[in-house]
Amino acid sequence: xxxxxxxxxxxxxxxxxxxxxxxxxxxxxxxxxxxxxxxxxxxxxxxxxxxxxxxxxxxxxxxxxxxxxxxxxxxxxxxxxxxxxxxxxxxxxxxxxxxxxxxxxxxxxxxxxxxxxxxxxxxxxxxxxxxxxxxxxxxxxxxxxxxxxxxxxxxxxxxxxxxxxxxxxxxxxxxxxxxxxxxxxxxxxxxxxxxxxxxxxxxxxxxxxxxxxxxxxxxxxxxxxxxxxxxxxxxxxxxxxxxxxxxxxxxxxxxxxxxxxxxxxxxxxxxxxxxxxxxxxxxxxxxxxxxxxxxxxxxxxxxxxxxxxxxxxxxxxxxxxxxxxxxxxxxxxxxxxxxxxxxxxxxxxxxxxxxxxxxxxxxxxxxxxxxxxxxxxxxxxxxxxxxxxxxxxxxxxxxxxxxxxxxxxxxxxxxxxxxxxx
Amino acid sequence: xxxxxxxxxxxxxxxxxxxxxxxxxxxxxxxxxxxxxxxxxxxxxxxxxxxxxxxxxxxxxxxxxxxxxxxxxxxxxxxxxxxxxxxxxxxxxxxxxxxxxxxxxxxxxxxxxxxxxxxxxxxxxxxxxxxxxxxxxxxxxxxxxxxxxxxxxxxxxxxxxxxxxxxxxxxxxxxxxxxxxxxxxxxxxxxxxxxxxxxxxxxxxxxxxxxxxxxxxxxxxxxxxxxxxxxxxxxxxxxxxxxxxxxxxxxxxxxxxxxxxxxxxxxxxxxxxxxxxxxxxxxxxxxxxxxxxxxxxxxxxxxxxxxxxxxx
Numbered sequence: 001x002x003x004x005x006x007x008x009x010x011x012x013x014x015x016x017x018x019x020x021x022x023x024x025x026x027x028x029x030x031x032x033x034x035x036x037x038x039x040x041x042x043x044x045x046x047x048x049x050x051x052x053x054x055x056x057x058x059x060x061x062x063x064x065x066x067x068x069x070x071x072x073x074x075x076x077x078x079x080x081x082x083x084x085x086x087x088x089x090x091x092x093x094x095x096x097x098x099x100x101x102x103x104x105x106x107x108x109x110x111x112x113x114x115x116x117x118x119x120x121x122x123x124x125x126x127x128x129x130x131x132x133x134x135x136x137x138x139x140x141x142x143x144x145x146x147x148x149x150x151x152x153x154x155x156x157x158x159x160x161x162x163x164x165x166x167x168x169x170x171x172x173x174x175x176x177x178x179x180x181x182x183x184x185x186x187x188x189x190x191x192x193x194x195x196x197x198x199x200x201x202x203x204x205x206x207x208x209x210x211x212x213x214x215x216x217x218x219x220x221x222x223x224x225x226x227x228x229x230x231x232x233x234x235x236x237x238x239x240x241x242x243x244x245x246x247x248x249x250x251x252x253x254x255x256x257x258x259x260x261x262x263x264x265x266x267x268x269x270x271x272x273x274x275x276x277x278x279x280x281x282x283x284x285x286x287x288x289x290x291x292x293x294x295x296x297x298x299x300x301x302x303x304x305x306x307x308x309x310x311x312x313x314x315x316x317x318x319x320x321x322x323x324x325x326x327x328x329x330x331x332x333x334x335x336x337x338x339x340x341x342x343x344x345x346x347x348x349x350x351x352x353x354x355x356x357x358x359x360x361x362x363x364x365x366x367x368x369x370x371x372x373x374x375x376x377x378x379x380x381x382x383x384x385x386x387x388x389x390x391x392x393x394x395x396x397x398x399x400x401x402x403x404x405x406x407x408x409x410x411x412x413x414x415x416x417x418x419x420x421x422x
Numbered sequence: 423x424x425x426x427x428x429x430x431x432x433x434x435x436x437x438x439x440x441x442x443x444x445x446x447x448x449x450x451x452x453x454x455x456x457x458x459x460x461x462x463x464x465x466x467x468x469x470x471x472x473x474x475x476x477x478x479x480x481x482x483x484x485x486x487x488x489x490x491x492x493x494x495x496x497x498x499x500x501x502x503x504x505x506x507x508x509x510x511x512x513x514x515x516x517x518x519x520x521x522x523x524x525x526x527x528x529x530x531x532x533x534x535x536x537x538x539x540x541x542x543x544x545x546x547x548x549x550x551x552x553x554x555x556x557x558x559x560x561x562x563x564x565x566x567x568x569x570x571x572x573x574x575x576x577x578x579x580x581x582x583x584x585x586x587x588x589x590x591x592x593x594x595x596x597x598x599x600x601x602x603x604x605x606x607x608x609x610x611x612x613x614x615x616x617x618x619x620x621x622x623x624x625x626x627x628x629x630x631x632x633x634x635x636x637x638x639x640x641x642x643x644x645x646x647x648x649x650x651x652x653x654x655x656x657x658x659x660x661x662x663x664x665x666x667x668x669x670x671x672x673x674x675x676x677x678x679x680x681x682x683x684x685x686x687x688x689x690x691x692x693x694x695x696x697x698x699x700x701x702x703x704x705x706x707x708x709x710x711x712x713x714x715x716x717x718x719x720x721x722x723x724x725x726x727x728x729x730x731x732x733x734x
Contacts, residue, residue, distance in 0.1 A: 193619040193620075194619050194620045195619075195620040195621075195623040195624070197618075197619065198595075198618040198619055198620055198621055198623075198624070199435060199595070199624065200535060200536070200557060201535040201554070201555050201556035201557030201558065201592060201595060202535055202555075202556075202557075203556075204619065206619075270539070271535070271536035271539055271540065315514055315540075316513065316540075317513070317532070317534030317535065317536050317537040317540055317555075318534070318535060318536045319534055319535060319536075319555070320534060
C-alpha cells in the first residue's frame, strides 16, 4: 500500500531538516520526502501544515505485563503510546517474572509485535530476578533481542556487581543502565530530604544519594572502560559529575524524564500520591539544572519513565503509596513546554525524543530519510489540551501532571506506514 | 469574634492566628467550667463522635472520649489493630463504612503522615487529626499553648525550647507552627541525627548544645524518645542521650528561674527527663497539660460540630 502525507512541516533532528514537504510511504518504509514517485491511486492525507516528525522513541518505560496486568496490559500501554506519538518503547525488565532469560525476553518482543502499533524493545535484566546478586547471560539475552542491561527501577547496589556488569557488557557491545540512588540512604524514603519533607513529616532521603551513585559508577566506567547510562537524572550535582565525565571522554550517557524538568517537590503538597516518584521530585534549583543540561547536551535523551499504577497503589497514605507516574501520553506535550518557554529549540526538544535515543540504541528508526521505517508522528505544537487523570488513553491514569495545561497535541501516529492513532 | 472556617482540623501549618486564639479562648472557658464542676453540656447532643485509632494511645483517646461525653455526644471508640490493616485500602473502606453509619465527627490517629487528610477527602464527618505519623498533632499543640498562656499570661515574645527527638515528633511540628504564628521565639534542641533537615526554614533556631539551647528559655518542652531510635542507630545509647540531652536540674538552671517544664507524655524517666524534674510541682506543668487537653478537645469538637451543623 502506498500513502502520501501531504502539506506537512517536516522536522527531522537526525538530518537537521525543517521545511515544508510531503512523505511518500511504501511497504512500511519512507520512500521519498518530496512527494515524487507517487503512483496513481495512492492514499493521500493532508497534514494541514502541522509538524510531521519521526515517531518518538521512549528509552525507558515499565509495562504492567507480565505480572501486573491489573495496572496495565501491553495492549493498553500501546494505546497510550500511540496517542502520545510513541512508536518505539524500551521496556524495563523488572517485571514478574523478570526478563532475565531469552524466553521471557522473546515473549516481550512478540507481545510488542502483536500490538501492530508499537515496537517494544526489552532491556535484559542485568542480574537474575533483578536481585543484584548474580549476572545474567548477557550474550544469549543480546542474541534474543535485549537492547541493553539494567535492573530497572532497582539500583545495582554492589560496586563489585556493577564492575562485573560494565566489564562483561563490553564483550557484546552493550551498556548498563543504572537507577542512580544509593539504596542504603533511600530505603523507605518517600520524598527528598529538606524543608518540604520536614513540614510534611515524611521519611526522606538526601538528594546527594543520586550523585553518590553516579560518582561511584563513573569511577567504575573509568576502571572497566565500560559504558554506563544513568536513568532519570534529577539533580544538579549528578549532572555536574556526568558533564565532567563526558569531558574526560568516558563512556557515560544519561536521560531524564519529564517530571524532573517540569515539576519540583512542591507537587507532593497535600500528600498527592500521583506525584510520588522514584527518584522523588527535587527542589526548584535541581529542576533548573536539569533544564540547563537538556539544552547543553549533558543529558542525551528524554524518556517517559512510565510506571503504571492503579488506585490500590496510590489511594493510600503517602509513604505507603507505590512510587511512579504514567508518562506515555504526556511525553511530547511536557517536553514541548520547554520549547514554548524558550529553554529548548524545537529541533533540540525533538532530538531528545527521537534521534538521540535512536543513536544511543543504534536503531534505524528516529529519522526522516528514504529507507527508514515509516514511524511518524503528526502534531500541532500550539494546540492546547489539559491532562486529566481518569480521561487519559490507556489503563494507567496515575499522571503526576494531572490538571496541567499543555500546548502540543498529537494529531496522528503511523507505525510502519499504518495509521495507529488519530 | 472570628469563626473557625474549616470543616476539619488536620494541621496547624497555615492556620491563621485569630482562629488559633479563638480555639484557645473557647478552650479556656471550658477549662473554667470543668474546674467549677459544671462538666455536662449538650452542645453535641444527637451527634455521633467516633474515635478511630489505628495506633494505640490510651491517653489521647481517653481525652477525646471524655471531651465528647462532656459535650453530650454519642462516643464510640474504634481501635483498628495495625497488624490487621492491609495498608491503605482499608482506610478508604473504613471511610465508606463511617459514611454509612452517619458519623458527624471523626477523631483519627494513624501511624502514617497524611492519613487523616486522605480520610477527610472521603468522609462526610468533620475530621480531627489526633496525630498522624511524624506530621502533626494539632490538639496537643493547642493544649500546650493553652497551658503556657495560663502560666505565663501570654504567648507573645516567649522563648520556648523544644528538646529531644524533633525528627520523629508530630508534637514538635504542630508546636512550631502554632508558637511561631503566635509570635514566640522557638528553638529546637537535640543531636543532629534527631533534628529534621532544614527545620530552620520553618523559622526556628537549632541548638545541639542543650545548655545553650535552654539559656533564658521561658518554657522547656521535652519530647519522648522512642526506644527504636536507639536500635536504628540515631543515638548510641540511652545513657549517652540522658547525659547530653536529658533534662535534669543542672541543665534546667540555664533556663529562666521561672521556666516551666512540659512533656506530652508518656515519659521515659531517666532517658529524656529526670524524675526529680518531672515530679517537681514548682516547675513541671505536665499534669495541667493533661487537664487542658480535655478542654482543648471540647473546644475543637464544639467548633467543628457547629460547622458540621451549618453545612448540613
